Amino acid sequence: MAEVGNMPLPPKILKKGVTDMVRISDARMSGTAYGTAVLHIAPEAAVGGPLSLVKDGDMIELDVARRRLHLDVDDAELKRRKAAWKPPKPYLDRGYAKLYTDHVMQADKGADLDFLVGKSGRFVPRENH
Secondary structure, three states: OOOOOOOOOOHHHHOOOOOOOOEEOOOOOOOOOOOOEEOOOOOOHHHOOHHHHOOOOOOEEEEOOOOEEEEOOOHHHHHHHHHHOOOOOOOOOOHHHHHHHHHEOOHHHOOOEHHHOOOOOOOOOHHHO
16 A cells, blocks of 8 residues: 555645644555544555545544544445446556555555465564564
8 A cells, every 4th residue: 555645734724724634545654644644444445445435525424432434425325436436547567566456455454465365484573573
């Protein structure tokens, strides 16, 4: 997954004095990023995940305490949007980019290569990362 979650606030809202806003992304973000963010949404928009159905003006409810993220769009409209959704054309059809697109799993599954699952050697403790 690309690191594009570190997006600056739009100048339009900065001019109004807003200094933070919730950013919701299927991307990752480095430790040098800032602000309120919900990351690693899965499945990603590129494969038809929930973010692919969001349109300008849609309301999204975030309840951190309940670990709930809800797109406030009725089921019929979501069904219509899903039916109209088309996957993006791959930007490369060979090499590492193709391997990545075809085989890296979603964030909730560890973003690992699918053909390596269950084939790891010895356990690597978290402290070694």
